[in-house]
Amino acid sequence: MGSLLRFETLLHRERAAAIAADLDALESIAIEKQEALDELTDDTIDDELLGRIVTQARSNGRLLRHLVDLHRALVGGAEPVYGARGDLRAETDPGARLRRPA
């Protein structure tokens, strides 16, 4: 139950950091979220709280997408692909705006 509550608190912090476009905070929160998720066991899960958390996480996801869209507009190019633990699966193409002219 404690890990789930901690996860919920982290989601609130994540939302605030996303709104402020604070990428350093978001990266640090992502690590903490993963730690809280790793601590979860079947008997600590409360369905009602989990439902609330899923709703909040979806909402945060939309907000974070908006942030990415803004950054994509900023630099252009294709976005990189990362896994849940932050592992890079496909590198970014920086696009023409970030390339050094010949």
Next chain:
Amino acid sequence: MSSSTVSSLLNVGATGLRAQSVAVNVTSQNLTNVQTEGYTRRNVLMDPLQGPPDGGGGVIARGSLRIVDQYVERRWLGAISEKAGAEASLQLSSRIDEVLSDSSGNVGQALDAFRAAVRDVSVNPSDTGARQVMLSRAESVASTFRNAETRIEESRDEADRRMADAIAQANAIASEISQLSQQISRSEASGNEASDLRDRRDQRIRELGKIVPITAVTAEQGRITVLLAGREPIIAADGAISPLKAVPDATTGRIRVERTAAGAPMDVTSWLNGAGSLGGLVEARDGALASAQTSLDQLAFDFANAYNTVQTAGFGLDGVSGRKLFDVSATATGAASSIALSVDVAGFPDRIGAASTAATVPGDNRNALDLAALETATVMSGGETVDGALGALITSGGLSVQAARDEVDARSAVEAQAKSARDSISGVNSDDEMVALTQYQRAYEAATKVVQTADEMLQTLLQLKR
């Protein structure tokens, strides 16, 4: 947290990112123009937006700002003028070296041949053939003087023609600068960016600075005042141009530079002071070339008078004396262009005064020996021999050309230094710009990483939900 608060906070983040987007554009533009001559580096002009309670806060990009240090720009412009002046002066002054080197060879050879002929007459004073050769060689010497003078005069004429061309070019550029200023003023008054126009205007100002020494003073509303030699405007702040004019001097016939202001012409030739190609041309024309011309005149004058003095004392085969060998101007001025075989003796070899008395002709060679002795006599101004004076003329010509070369080297070094100082402020450093772009790229990657991580965690949560 209410929805309106969230919306407001979101806006703060979004305005920041939009402002950064402008910064990326500006950085990209800087990088694209890293090799563009005259391009001035831009920075983004960011303004904070009013925060709560009246506004939502955040930041807005107001456009880009050219990074310019007026003092450094002014120093560079001055150095450009000085360098252009030195180069124009050298280009024209080097003619002296060519003319005098060629002429010294010609005059030297002609002198040697003439002296040999004088010696032949002193050996055979009654030989008409030897006398004929001496007259012919005397005419050759006069002719080489005249040719050298003509070539120097032509160089000075060329300076006049190039000055007239440069003045026309300066007026055309001034007109372009004035038009650009009006465009800048209109563009900025309507809130548009005019950095490119300002770059173009600065480039034209530097082109004008290569022709005449100028100072550019920024005025209100993007306008500019361009002062000639830091004194009077040739482009006023309102865009009015006081054109320069090439006017032949009433006395010398040489081109003067005039500026018409308030309907009254003003001679501004002396303002140029060797700067700008126009100043360099004036400096070479009225300096080194004029000086070489004067020296050549003096040489021809002294040479002619030295031989005339001895020749007039001698008696021809007809027993008559008082005849000159050379006709030359009464004063040194114009002597090199006027020197010629005298009409007293031209076509009459028997009139060469080889004898020292009328009674001793035709065998008397004493006066011819005096003529031959002039070869080593110190008869020229400054106590020189003819050869010594000719050598001094060549040396002084060479020295003035060398001085002009040194001037170009010194001015070029100063210009390079001023340009380097300008580039360190206004030029694009591709490494710095790339660092900025890399920061934007990293931010993008971080944002992408965060959202994808969150997505995957959401999937995990959904799987936990039963």
